[in-house]
Amino acid sequence: MTTTETPYLLGNEPDELRRLEEQAAALAPATRAILALAGIEPGMRVLDLGTGAGDVAFELSRVVGPSGSVVGIDQSSKALRWAASRCEAQGLRNVSFVHDDLHEMRLTGQVDAVVGRLVLLYTPDPAAVLRKFAGYVRPGGVVVSMEYEMSVAGLLPATPLSERVTHWIMAAFARSGLDPSLGARLGAVFADAGLSGATVLGLQAYRPPGDPTGSRMAAGIIRTLLPVLTRTGLATPEEVGIDTLGQRFFEDHVNSGATFRPPTLVGAWARVAGR
Ligand SMILES: C[S@@+](CC[C@H](N)C(=O)[O-])C[C@H]1O[C@@H](n2cnc3c(N)ncnc32)[C@H](O)[C@@H]1O
Structure with missing residues (x-):
């Protein structure tokens, strides 16, 4: 374990x-589909990069089963404590966690697969991280990444509020030097990492009026990004009105009869060639 905690946007x-x-x-649902298409199977030993609250590790745990194992890695000890207690509550015995920064971490031995969801986005050089962790995968094993394409998110047809929320999110990431459309570029990122010929597939959910997912997602991410929005001059707290944002978004969704389209989850995967 390294001792420094990397500043992380969220x-x-x-x-x-x-x-x-x-x-x-x-x-x-999209995550399960991507893991299955990528060839994650029972018995595999898998790393989950940037495990956060542990959800991808838990999905992987069920797929690889008792003969496989999952190691969730994160730079945040708070996140790992949270993930470990959820893991225990679910009685998952094939998952462990390691506190480390992806840039610093060194592994001995090989794994069958490396998976990371919504984590390369926060690294300054995603291809370098992929190349490094692909080096720990046995020949014939698989590297899987899932990242967002955020520009498509919002109500369909858009309302002024949903357009504003999408703009705030895109701009907050961009002004922090992060690419909110990384998902759409994953094929190129894999190629830069020496993983040519990756399969890249975007999965898109659609939520009807009355489904609370859109308003919860919008209010949740804007609440997290509020310090960035105000610090970078994108919006004042009064313009955001965080305490009522979710309710206003929900009412827009219902009253306009729109469909909520969350960010596309783009999955990319490639096999590691023999060395
Ligand atoms: C948006 S969360 C995604 C969590 C989880 N993968 C998921 O999809 O639900 C990103 C996570 O990556 C972690 N992270 C970001 N940069 C990291 C780094 N350089 N090394 C290790 N973990 C990192 C953060 O601490 C955070 O828990």
């Missing part, structure tokens, strides 16, 4: 960890 406070759990529930 932080790891309890509200944010609860937001990750709620987001993970919404992403579970």
Whole structure:
């Protein structure tokens, strides 16, 4: 374990960890589909990069079963304590956690697969991280990444509020030097990491009027990003009105009869060639 905690845009406070759990529930169907298509199977030893509240590790645990194992890695000790207690509550015995920074971490031995969801986005050089962890995968094993394409998110047709929320999210990431459309670029990132010919597939959910997912996701991420929005001059707290944002978004969703389209979850995967 390294001792420094990397500054990370969204932080790891309890509200944010609860937001990750709620987001993970919404992403579970797409995540399961991507893991299955990528070839994650019973018996595999898998690393989960940037495990956060642990949800991807828990999905992996059920897929690899008792003969496999999952190691969730995160730079946040708070997130890992949270994930470990959820893991225990679920009685999952094939999951362990390691506190480390992906840039610093060194492994001995090989694994069958490396998986990371919504984590490369927060690294300054995603291809370098992928290349490094692909080096720990046995020949024939698999590297899987899932990242968002955020530009498509919002109500369909858009309302002024949903357009504003999408703009705030995109701009907050961009002004923090992070690419909110990383998902759409994963094929190129894999190629830069020496993983050519990756399969790249975006999975898109659609939520009808009355489904609370959209308003919860919008209010949750804006609450987390509020310090960035105000610090970078994108919006004042009065313009955001965080205490009523979820309700206003929900009313827009219902009253306009729109469909809520969350960010696309893009999955990319490639086999590691023989060395
Ligand atoms: C948006 S959360 C995603 C959590 C989880 N993968 C999921 O999809 O629900 C990103 C996580 O990556 C972790 N993270 C970000 N940069 C990291 C780094 N350099 N090393 C290790 N963990 C990192 C953060 O602490 C956070 O828990």
